[in-house]
Amino acid sequence: MRSVVIVGASLAGVSAAKSLRKHGFTGSISVVGDEPHPPYQRPPLSKQFLAGTWDRPRVDLRMPDTLGVEWMLGARAASLDAYRRDVVLADGRRLPFEGLVIATGARARRPRWYAERAGAFMLRTLDDAIAIRDHVRAGARRFAIVGAGFIGSEVAATLSALGCDVTLIDIEPVPMLRVLGEPIARVCLRAHEAHGVRCELGVAVEGLTGTSSAQGVRLADGHVIDADGVVVGAGATPNVEWLDGSGIVLDDGVACDATGAARGIDRAVAAGDVARLDHPYYGSHRVEHWNNAITQADAAARTLLGGAVPHVAIPFFWSDQYDSKLQLVGLPSPTDTIRVVEGSLDAPRFVALYERDGVATAAFFFNSMHRVAAYTATIEAAAREATPAAAP
Amino acid sequence: MKIVVDFDACMSNAQCMRAAPSVFEVRDDGFLYILQEEPPESLRAAVEEAARLCPTQAITIEDGGAK
Numbered sequence: 119m120r121s122v123v124i125v126g127a128s129l130a131g132v133s134a135a136k137s138l139r140k141h142g143f144t145g146s147i148s149v150v151g152d153e154p155h156p157p158y159q160r161p162p163l164s165k166q167f168l169a170g171t172w173d174r175p176r177v178d179l180r181m182p183d184t185l186g187v188e189w190m191l192g193a194r195a196a197s198l199d200a201y202r203r204d205v206v207l208a209d210g211r212r213l214p215f216e217g218l219v220i221a222t223g224a225r226a227r228r229p230r231w232y233a234e235r236a237g238a239f240m241l242r243t244l245d246d247a248i249a250i251r252d253h254v255r256a257g258a259r260r261f262a263i264v265g266a267g268f269i270g271s272e273v274a275a276t277l278s279a280l281g282c283d284v285t286l287i288d289i290e291p292v293p294m295l296r297v298l299g300e301p302i303a304r305v306c307l308r309a310h311e312a313h314g315v316r317c318e319l320g321v322a323v324e325g326l327t328g329t330s331s332a333q334g335v336r337l338a339d340g341h342v343i344d345a346d347g348v349v350v351g352a353g354a355t356p357n358v359e360w361l362d363g364s365g366i367v368l369d370d371g372v373a374c375d376a377t378g379a380a381r382g383i384d385r386a387v388a389a390g391d392v393a394r395l396d397h398p399y400y401g402s403h404r405v406e407h408w409n410n411a412i413t414q415a416d417a418a419a420r421t422l423l424g425g426a427v428p429h430v431a432i433p434f435f436w437s438d439q440y441d442s443k444l445q446l447v448g449l450p451s452p453t454d455t456i457r458v459v460e461g462s463l464d465a466p467r468f469v470a471l472y473e474r475d476g477v478a479t480a481a482f483f484f485n486s487m488h489r490v491a492a493y494t495a496t497i498e499a500a501a502r503e504a505t506p507a508a509a510p
Numbered sequence: 511m512k513i514v515v516d517f518d519a520c521m522s523n524a525q526c527m528r529a530a531p532s533v534f535e536v537r538d539d540g541f542l543y544i545l546q547e548e549p550p551e552s553l554r555a556a557v558e559e560a561a562r563l564c565p566t567q568a569i570t571i572e573d574g575g576a577k
Contacts, residue, residue, distance in 0.1 A: 409563055443540070
């Protein structure tokens with residue numbers, strides 16, 4: 119194989135390029151990215167960058183000078199010609215490839231009621247973060263945050279620390295419910311309330327108020343939350359439309375086997391937020407977090423080079439909210455039982471295990487970073503036990 | 511090789527401790543401690559993995575190691 123095209127220039131795409139080189143690939147690599155910016159880190163966008171403590175260069179993705187790739191930034195992949203093996207760009211250019219890495223990530227999901235207008239924001243890209251930061255700098259002080267998941271909760275914490283008056287709104291009765299389960303989600307709710315963030319929970323949003331600029335949101339119960347800025351964090355949608363009709367199997371992302379090989383095409387792999395892999399322990403799933411993009415990109419690169427290495431890494435995610443650190447190792451399911459194994463839910467720090475039939479599926483850490491390595495080993499051991507052929 | 515950690519960037523996510531526990535330790539005060547600033551070559555693969563997985567890109571390996 120002499121040429122690889124990587125579509126997507128964020129963490130998964132860049133990591134795939136690094137891994138291809140690390141594993142000895144000397145052919146040409148082109149990296150296509152639709153954003154004009156050099157590759158950057160997304161996690162600080164809702165935290166340090168939004169807070170103003172990290173500036174623009176600080177969020178750049180670090181990479182070696184010796185990567186030897188052709189960057190095609192500000193170029194959007196419009197379609198894939200799987201028969202001729204060309205990536206077709208929006209401007210009509212065709213990029214022939216022998217090997218393909220699909221790393222197009224995901225975009226912020228846009229609720230039906232959302233409308234583009236001044237003072238209304240979603241947060242996914244650097245430009246989104248700059249727009250919110252500029253809005254705060256221009257004097258916006260009252261914010262309605264719609265969606266109390268990971269992004270919404272972090273934005274609420276960051277804006278509240280900047281002195282803004284924040285209302286956090288979600289259709290679920292507690293923040294982070296789907297990710298963490300109710301007992302732990304209640305701890306998150308307590309943190310928001312302790313920092314003066316008002317929570318409007320268990321209620322749907324009907325629309326933005328204001329005409330030329332967002333003046334707040336109208337809730338389904340008739341209540342109106344006035345604000346001079348609205349930030350929506352309603353999850354993400356994988357960027358797969360450009361693959362429609364290509365023969366690649368799509369199923370809420372690019373359907374892959376356990377090694378990252380895309381189904382429906384030869385010598386093509388996927389990694390990061392866009393990839394749905396068969397995990398030996400967790401089954402078919404898509405993960406939208408930092409470490410997963412790196413480890414999947416590595417497995418995908420090795421697979422493309424002929425190694426066919428299953429991706430067995432246990433998912434990890436973290437969130438910094440107020441002065442607390444939340445970390446989750448593994449992938450809990452809503453039916454798992456939650457058992458606190460260190461501290462208690464009322465304590466300033468604790469560790470909880472998610473269990474299915476008494477076997478650990480995930481571990482949650484609240485201000486307990488020093489315990490992450492030990493419990494990760496616990497989860498890895500459980501995974502190994504359950505799937506002896508293919509666990510980490 | 512020499513390990514350099516940007517402690518302003520470090521958020522104590524402890525992924526380095528997973529990868530190279532004899533070099534990196536996050537203690538119960540929530541801070542990262544470097545146990546060996548100049549670890550032996552035998553630990554290079556583990557240290558490179560730690561640097562690669564760091565969610566805040568806080569770890570640098572000096573002297574010709576992978577960045």
